[in-house]
Amino acid sequence: MDEEMGGFTHDDLIIPPVKYEYLDHTADVQLHAWGDSLKEAFEQCGMAMFGYMTDLAYVQIKEVHTIEANADDMMGLLYHFLDELLYLFSVEPFLICKKLVITEFNTEEFRIVCKCYGEEFQIGKHPQGSEVKAITYSAMQIVDEPKDNRFEVFVIIDI
Amino acid sequence: MVVRNYNEELKYLEKINPYCWRIKKGFQPNMNVEGVFYVNNTLEKLMLDELRNSCRPGMTGGFLPGVKQIANVAALPGIVGRSVGLPDVHSGYGFAIGNMAAFDVSDPKSIVSPGGVGFDINCGVRLLRTNLHEKDVLPIKEQLAQSLFDHIPVGVGSKGIIPMNARDMEEALEMGMDWSLREGYVWAEDKEHCEEYGRMLNADPSKVSLRSKKRGLPQLGTLGAGNHYAEIQVVDEIYDKYAASKMGLERTGQVVVMIHSGSRGFGHQVATDALVQMEKAMKRDQIAVNDRQLACARINSVEGQDYLKAMAAAANFAWVNRSSMTFLTRQAFAKQFKMAPDDLDMHVIYDVSHNIAKIEEHVVDGKVKTLLVHRKGSTRAFPPHHPLIPVDYQLTGQPVLIGGSMGTCSYVLTGTHQGMTETFGSTCHGAGRALSRAKSRRNLDYKDVLTKLESMGISIRVASPKLVMEEAPESYKNVTDVVNTCHAAGISKKTVKLRPIAVIKG
């Protein structure tokens, strides 16, 4: 994982609009994210997960890390993408992300490379939200309909 | 999947007594055994409502209703007896939460399923007693709650304060509570009053991914978030004086501490890793299941054995975790009362696991069989004289610790012979969710919940404000209904009721 401290461009610090919501589920929570492309829907879904762990308004962009996810199919790719993000938060650098930019979105070989902007999670500075135990495949949906310009993902996270 | 309307579905369900329903074969395809669930009138309504909702056209919810999940588990290869739903059952990942199922180890087709254990491996409850009375605590209740909050790391992103490196971690995974004992974090008597004596001997840290270990290391000795908590409680009512006195609970008003926590990110990752492995094993061994979430592997396959060994390591992690918090709790009390923990008689009454799979011997159709018993949101409740329960509880039956939801009562039950024959010695684990988290947040107000808790005389320290709504008692099934059902059905026996006076949460 590379790490670039400081030296952010103006573009890096632009915060994307919120295109996600949290849907009802008995014991867990369902993330629903959308965008103008499937790539954007994936990015939004990742941010939705971080938004459930803390209030993103308190998070500053101080560092950037790069993650990589590989899988055998689209659902697997979404799963592993989120799992990598969760891992980034759970261990060193304990990164809570405000912004995600997918730099490689390969739907042929099912590979994602993503730049994660944020800072180390700090109790006291960042409000504590819910803890995400795991990503699940249950009721996972990926809507990819370029004709209607519909790009949506649904993921249930175990909390 | 079969599409039937609600009334057609009901034909497969039969109420066999006021507290027990039978799920007949055919309710879901390929059921090897029947299902059964325990409910009283109130819980029955919740259970059937869930089923009715799922029968509405156009329902594409994440999880199947609990009854359907119990029936799907009954269709798994190698299951014996019945697939059992406990009164606090609600739908979960694959298996319902509050579901127990046993598989015949001698049958080569029998399976082990991580979904039957849950993501939070060896999530459980520990109860510490004290010789303090409520009136000793009331004047300094706020300080005590704060002191506990100052000692125990809670909430998302918290890190443990017990120094540990990667080598310590390996040892802890292998040794479980014996590690805590060796390092001096707990007392010898603590181990005695712990399921499995706080250590699963088949744990093998080499079967655990580096990813799990990395996730686990900073979180060891942390309470976690969600429904996990540490509570200061007082004895509210004693139903069984003899059993209570065996536990050192002599009078109402006596102060105890309940710790509800699990294996943290470590266990979550072990479960996640296993699910990926098992998808492959299922394809190879052509294991057919009704629901993709019931990922499983044959007990005797490499994947099955690896999972059991990794799961055991996660179970050990959880025991070390609860032991570390026991240590911190004793320190917090010792500082507040300026007395040594042993002078405060802060003994562990018992420590139960309610998300675990264990090899046990049971009598099936008059024969002793070795079974792999999955308990997900279900607590072991062995009867008096069972060889696996501590000597102090040989005459009373195993203590079963049932944690309530925030601000409600908790209970101590004991295991019964009837439970041993009907449910493989298993009972409920807690309240069980009734409202979704999002619904709780919409319907409940943060301030209202806090005011209500305050009016009940409960001090609260919580890391995440939104958790207060999500975890409000209104979001859960009534734990008293759940416990009363278990008692009336005879699968465990009420011993003591506990009432919270201070809550520390994630």
Added chain:
Amino acid sequence: MFKLKLTALGHPNPESFNCEDEKEYRSVVLWLEDQKIRHYKIEDREGLRNIDADSWKEAYDLYQKDLVSPVSDGSPNEQLNWLLSYAVRLEFADNVTKYKDAKIEQPKQAAPNVVSSNPLDNLNFSSPAFVNGVERVCALTGVGPHSDPKLRLSAVAKILKTSPHPDYPRTEVSVVQQPADVLKLLFIQDLRDLQTKINEALVAVQSVTADPRTDTSLGRVGR
């Protein structure tokens, strides 16, 4: 072989006696009759005295029959052993006053004499109460008759250990319940003692290994 008994009887060379040697065997038999047993009149010992004759064997068989030896059909060694024992008994009967105060020399005891505190070890297995009790338990468990009550009891134990048996309901007055309860209580007491010893051992080890520490700089608690 037979050194002890021969020595006790005062045989001239007990050390070198070889019972496999037909001739030596025969002379020992004769020696026993002549010196110790003296069952026949001297003149009637002729058959035994002819130790080289083929007819000796017949005389020996007759001799044993006359003595009512229970092992007259046994091997030569068994036969001789009985004769020796018989001779010892006669010797003792002749000199009761001389031998009755004789003490067996105690071998040096390495271990102190253990007096069992387990009441089961001190049971009188031949008492009628024990026999009757076993009879009753056998009737319940379906164990067939046998002259040795201890054998029957071990059969009962085997059944109880291997086949599942539901606990009898409290209300049902059962002959099994009471003794079972007593056994369970005794077992629990033993187990408690064991557990206490285990705990003491753990504490002893802890005094060497324990060093619990916390470091709040690692995490952050409270606020």
